[in-house]
Every structure is written in C-alpha cells, then in structure tokens.
Amino acid sequence: MSLPPALTEAVDEVARAGRLLVGLDFDGTLAPFDRDPAQARALPGAVDAIRSLAGAGTRAAEGTAVALVSGRSLEALTEVAGLSGLPLDRLVLVGSHGLETRWPDGSVEPVELSEAERSALAEAVARLDRLAEAGPAGAWVGRKPLSATLHTRAVPDAAQAEELENRARRASEGLPGVEVLPGKRVVELTVRRGDKGRALAVLRKRFRTDSVFYAGDDATDERAFAALRPGHGDLGVHVGDGETAAQFRVPGIADVPEVLARLAGAR
Numbered sequence: 001m002s003l004p005p006a007l008t009e010a011v012d013e014v015a016r017a018g019r020l021l022v023g024l025d026f027d028g029t030l031a032p033f034d035r036d037p038a039q040a041r042a043l044p045g046a047v048d049a050i051r052s053l054a055g056a057g058t059r060a061a062e063g064t065a066v067a068l069v070s071g072r073s074l075e076a077l078t079e080v081a082g083l084s085g086l087p088l089d090r091l092v093l094v095g096s097h098g099l100e101t102r103w104p105d106g107s108v109e110p111v112e113l114s115e116a117e118r119s120a121l122a123e124a125v126a127r128l129d130r131l132a133e134a135g136p137a138g139a140w141v142g143r144k145p146l147s148a149t150l151h152t153r154a155v156p157d158a159a160q161a162e163e164l165e166n167r168a169r170r171a172s173e174g175l176p177g178v179e180v181l182p183g184k185r186v187v188e189l190t191v192r193r194g195d196k197g198r199a200l201a202v203l204r205k206r207f208r209t210d211s212v213f214y215a216g217d218d219a220t221d222e223r224a225f226a227a228l229r230p231g232h233g234d235l236g237v238h239v240g241d242g243e244t245a246a247q248f249r250v251p252g253i254a255d256v257p258e259v260l261a262r263l264a265g266a267r
C-alpha cells in the first residue's frame with residue numbers, strides 16, 4: 001500500500017522535530033500475532049527502519065529516542081526484541097504497560113511488590129490456572145511480575161474462547177486491588193495498572209523531546225494516543241480497526257514498515 005498523502009505529510013512534519021521520541025507498541029504493531037508469544041518477531045522492514053532511527057551515526061538517529069512500549073513483561077519483551085534483530089543497546093524497552101523499564105545501557109528499574117500485591121497476584125494466578133485447566137484445550141496462563149494473563153488464541157472454538165474470557169474477567173471479583181486489562185485474545189489480571197500514556201510522559205521529559213510519534217493497535221495503546229499533543233507536533237498512528245484517539249490509521253500491521261521507513265527517511 002502507498003500511504004495516504006495526509007499521513008505522509010504528517011509523518012514528514014513530525015520527522016522535522018528537533019528532538020523526537022518514537023514510541024512503538026510491539027505485538028500487533030511491529031510483530032504479527034503468533035499462538036506462542038515467544039515466537040513473535042518484528043517484521044524485517046520495521047526492524048530496518050528502527051535500526052536506522054535508533055542507530056549510532058545514522059542521520060535519522062540524531063536527536064531521536066526510540067522506545068518499545070509493550071504489555072509484555074520486560075523480560076519477554078527484551079527476549080523477542082533481541083531475537084527480532086533490534087539493537088537493544090540503542091532502545092528503551094518499556095514492559096508491563098509502562099511499569100518496567102530497561103534503558104539502552106542495560107540498566108533496569110526494579111519492580112517491588114507489596115505484601116498485599118504479592119498475595120493478590122498469587123490468588124489471581126491460581127484462579128486463572130484453574131480456569132485454564134478446566135477450560136477448552138489451547139488455553140494457558142502467562143505470568144508477569146505484576147499480572148497474570150489468560151491466553152485464548154490457541155482455543156479453536158471462538159464461542160468457547162469468549163466464554164472462557166468472560167469467566168477470567170469475573171475471576172478478579174473479590175480480589176482486592178486486582179484489575180482487568182483488555183487485550184486481543186487475552187484477559188489480564190493485574191495488581192497494578194500500567195499506563196502507556198504515563199510511560200510516554202516520563203520518556204518525553206527524560207529526553208527533553210519536542211515531538212512524539214506513537215504507533216499501536218490495542219486498547220492499552222489508547223492511553224498513549226490520549227497523552228499525545230497533536231497541536232504541539234505529536235503524531236499517533238493506530239494500526240487496524242477499532243475506535244481510536246489517534247489522528248491517523250493504517251489498515252494493518254503490513255503497513256507499519258512503510259510508515260516507519262518514511263519516518264526514518266524523512267528524519
């Protein structure tokens with residue numbers, strides 16, 4: 001697909017920022033969905049563009065900070081980003097929807113759980129484990145430092161998957177401090193709510209950014225879009241269908257490399 005002229009103009013405009021923060025969601029934006037999250041990889045075209053935007057010595061990298069902002073645990077994000085060929089020593093990695101951060105020098109801000117969070121998380125994990133064991137084949141539970149996620153992408157029957165997801169949402173009832181986060185073929189129970197918009201605000205300040213570019217596909221990316229200031233030169237691009245606060249939309253993940261290549265080329 002060639003990009004619509006209005007989007008091309010907007011990308012060229014944000015590329016002219018003195019100091020630019022590029023924030024990118026991972027699953028569904030850079031990497032196509034896979035039944036096994038460990039196998040998901042960023043599209044090669046997206047990797048090339050990110051390498052150019054983040055690379056040492058490239059023109060596009062001057063004054064540019066690139067951050068992956070994901071709902072994955074920081075550990076899982078670091079793993080798949082590295083295996084995708086992304087330059088970890090040039091990127092900020094933000095996991096758990098904004099609650100975990102790894103800086104380009106490899107330093108990590110640790111996450112400490114309170115006793116109450118620890119016990120609520122253990123109970124949330126136990127409840128989801130019981131549902132997955134009793135549920136249709138293909139359902140499984142992923143663990144993260146602050147949450148547990150019931151995955152249903154490998155459940156063949158859509159109605160059964162949906163019913164299981166409803167039960168997983170109800171499993172949070174009566175668990176103090178536990179909230180449900182939406183996702184694509186996942187239900188996440190978390191003891192602390194991350195916020196990708198807040199994560200962008202922290203990075204914006206840290207890098208003294210003039211403008212922010214952000215791309216994402218999921219409900220949790222809406223906080224990031226809502227935190228953008230289009231009147232100050234920020235640009236948000238939503239990937240795929242669904243309501244969004246982003247100014248622009250591309251039909252699907254296959255279009256993302258072209259948007260990023262345009263950004264890198266214009267920078």
Ligand SMILES: O=P(O)(O)OC[C@H]1O[C@H](O[C@H]2O[C@H](CO)[C@@H](O)[C@H](O)[C@H]2O)[C@H](O)[C@@H](O)[C@@H]1O
Pocket residue numbers: 025026027028032033034035036037038040069070071072073142149151152153183184185186188218220
């Ligand atoms: O914020 P994101 O980078 O989009 O992370 C959100 C979730 O991504 C992963 O799940 C999604 O991708 C999986 C691999 O393709 C897929 O199997 C699953 O159905 C998708 O929801 C990750 O496993 C989750 O922990 C993240 O919350």
